[in-house]
Amino acid sequence: MFTLNILANTANLAAIKGELLILIPEVKSSHRCEALGRGLGFESYASARAASTRTSSPVAANGAAFRDYLESRGFVVPASVFYRAVAKVAIANVVAANEHLSAWGIGHGRSQRNRDGKWESAEERYARFLSDRSELLSTYATQPFLVSLALLAKVVRTKTIRKGTGSYWVKHIAENFECRYPEGEPLGPHYVPNGVLIAAAIHAGFLTKSHYDELGYHSLNATFNMSKPCLEDLDYVIRPDSGRSQDRRREEERRALKRSGRSRWA
Structure with missing residues (x-):
């Protein structure tokens, strides 16, 4: 098992949102965004966006919270989808710095x-x-x-x-x-x-x-x-x-x- 940490800044939030659009295009945009917020440990996407302008500490990706929110909206999406989206952005950050x-x-x-x-x-x-x-x-x-x-x-x-x-x-x-x-x-x-x-x-x-x-x-x-x-x-x-x-x-x-x-x- 692993822990996947990432900075919840504006750039990463937008990038993860973009990856989720590619991975689960069948899910309504508002549901994807709200699930994203939950997956990063926030109460909503709005609170995630607000925190993204001032956060400097990494947060841990929570695939279960992402999955459970979408399930409550009638979508069956594995938690692994969220981890892959966050991982894609984490790799991009490493590549940009190296x-x-x-x-x-x-x-x-x-x-x-x-x-x-x-x-x-x-x-x-x-x-x-x-x-x-x-x-x-x-x-x-x-x-x-x-x-x-x-x-x-x-x-x-x-x-x-x-x-x-x-x-x-x-x-x-x-x-x-x-x-x-x-x-x-x-x-x-x-x-x-x-x-x-x-x-x-x-x-x-x-x-x-x-x-x-x-x-x-x-x-x-x-x-x-x-x-x-x-x-x-x-x-x-x-x-x-x-x-x-x-x-x-x-x-x-x-x-x-x-x-x-x-x-x-x-």
Whole structure:
């Protein structure tokens, strides 16, 4: 389960309203707006609008309140619809504040070969980055973003960024995480792109550090102020058949045999 926080300012309110129009166009506009207000913890859409001009503290999205209001008006809409709308806006905020972030990570990465076998030009590489960046802003990114938030809610924060906490590893843990929306709807496992995991970590308030390869290109991956032992424990439970988990299991067996004074080959 996750908590999805967002600033209830004027821009975000308008953006969420726009996303709901796309997701549930069959619902009357006034009902969508009132449900939006309830979903952000206000008594009405009017009170949400009034607060949006002066608020500086984030509010927690409440899919149940959104769903229940629409149900009282005769519309059956899952709570997940509201979370996806808010998540879309939350991702857009992260992208706007991080110019090098795309669906696949941080930066453009190295040039790749085109289908004709020739290497990308600088212009083609940048065009690919822009395409990947737009993918991060797509509706598709919202579910893996929420899956990532659900996993990150279990991660212990450290004071400083730690080695060995690479986003590519963390995203593999996240995409295998069996989780649900707060109201019980299934959410994960679900594929999580590397950049979406990074966006979720930034949104959740984790510190990030980007890295460069030996040629000076962004490596696409990031590291975080996350406890590596905590991540290892999560990986062990969530991905018991991963290489890391198998190595850990063998090491635990070796230590158990050593403590008992017996050899594996005895």
